[in-house]
Amino acid sequence: MIKKNAVLITVLVALSVSLISVSAVFWEFYKLNKQQYIDHIFTKYSVITQIYREHMQRSSSDIMLEANLAVYDLFIVKDKAETKKILSESKLLKKEGFKSFDTSLMINKNGLFTKKTVTNLQATMLEYKKQIYFHISGQNADIFIKDEDLKPYSYINILYAYSTVFLIISISFVLVFQKLRPLIRLRRKIALYGSGEMHVSFKTKNTDEIGSIANELEKAKLKINTILESRTLFLRNLMHELKTPIAKGTIATQMLSEEKQRNRFVSIFHRLETLVEEFALIEEVTSLEDTTEFKEYRLVDVIDGAIDMAMVDREKVSIEIAGDVKVNVNYRLYTTAIKNMIDNGLKYSDDCHVKIVINDKNELCFESKGECLKHPLQFYIEPFTKENPSKNSFGLGLYLVDSILKAHSKVLAHEYDDGINRFIFA
Structure with missing residues (x-):
């Protein structure tokens, strides 16, 4: 079965390998592109931490903090129930720890000095209901910010490109199959001709390579049929014409008076008759179709x-x-x-x-x-x-x-x- 459909199976394997390869490439590209997008938008947390640090250092009002964040389309989520729900149901995109350095001027008995405070913070980027949220948390910090400007990663463009390539490859192979269909029909007709269906027609209106082969086969079939018919007619006429003189010779032999000669001629004509019968059987066997x-x-x-x-x-x-x-x-x-x-x-x-x-x-x-x-x-x-x-x-x-x-x-x-x-x- 595999050998009979080797070309078809090869095309199917090529189609499968092509589609699997394209799918694998697009899948890896999708993952890489998504990760690059996440890494790119995650850098926005640095703006948030800078604004939040200045707010802590200057002890500015919450209204001022919200105004500074609004410039970047960032809004503080104040509802504790909402933040809790977001934390529990959102999708984690990226998490990264960093240190915040606060500098303050202090005075003691020795005079003025600068005090540096290092705070360990953690920035988390979340996706919830197609919105991006930043959560800055630490020992003395906890702020939950919604980004109105950023949207989650969209795979529509990649899906569109993948679908286009997939469709092009599929259509190409469909066209190949369409071109192979006449070849499959031609193979079946050749099998019928080989099994004895002498009147099967290979003629086609197609002008491509397969059509040319089919038309040449039609010409060859007509020549072969003509030769076979001529051969059969010749052999049958020849054997018919041989049987008549053999029969006459056998009858005439009986009229010979000398027994030795009569027996010799009888043996000769009997052998000739046997040879003709064997020729007839050979012709029947070699032309056996049904x-x-x-x-x-x-x-x-x-x-x-x-x-x-x-x-x-x-x-x-x-x-x-x-x-x-x-x-x-x-x-x-x-x-x-x-x-x-x-x-x-x-x-x-x-x-x-x-x-x-x-x-x-x-x-x-x-x-x-x-x-x-x-x-x-x-x-x-x-x-x-x-x-x-x-x-x-x-x-x-x-x-x-x-x-x-x-x-x-x-x-x-x-x-x-x-x-x-x-x-x-x-």
Whole structure:
């Protein structure tokens, strides 16, 4: 599944990585920008402490203190209940401790001297109901101030920028997906064509790269279909035309008076007829498109049909297969494959006997006694190859078996074990 949709998955991964990366960058930028904003507005506490220090040093009235703070849009919160509520429900933005230095002129018996008083204070910036509050507290100081000018940090601008980038990336990938959709449809059509739907159309009105590929495939399909139709027509006409002279020659042979010549010609025409039939089967197997002819049969019934087709003595074939074993096959072709394996086993075995069994892997096996093959199995699968020319064979038997098995999604295998040749429908 992953391999079939590798391009689509790659695009999705790229989209996910892009969106996650952009989100992470904007999140870090949001946190940094917010902290910088808080640090910037927190510096206003220095103005508050300076005004408050001067008020303490000069012992000015509260009205004067409020007037000095109002210049900077700062107002003292006097309601104790309100300040308590703000302290308990507000959001802490920043807190920082500092020292306040007060200088006063004193006199004693030695004369005038300057007295410096150091007071440890703490400045806290709070956010409550979208307002900024400063709380200056210490040993002899406690003032709660509302800032009318400053507003809490707003993330709207960053959210707007993030949404814009997010939308641009998403739209870009949507456009990529739109461009990939014809490619997905083209893949499905190619799969249909490969499965035998010869009339599927690849033609498209698109003029992009994918459209050009689809139109070229349409041209290639038309050429392939024309070649296949010509090939099928040629082979069928050829085999039809060959059967007529073979039939006439067989009839004329019976008119020969000399038995030796008659038997020789009968054998020749019989072999020619067998060759034509094998060619017909090969043509049928190679052009097999429709799998609806595959039906479920009992394997022993298929083997019985193959033995009848081979016209051999049933005592020469041992069947060790349970009656409930079933196969989903094209009956005529699969029967022909088994018939060829029986013929091959009887022809090349030492005792003219073939045993048909099911192995541990639930595979059909044909066992016969004899010498091990002198060449790899692939040598014998090639058409018109045979090890012993004296045998009555055209070298098409195993080639036909292999072709039939491939049409059934199987392969022909061979193994040799303790004097036994074992051919397997794997």
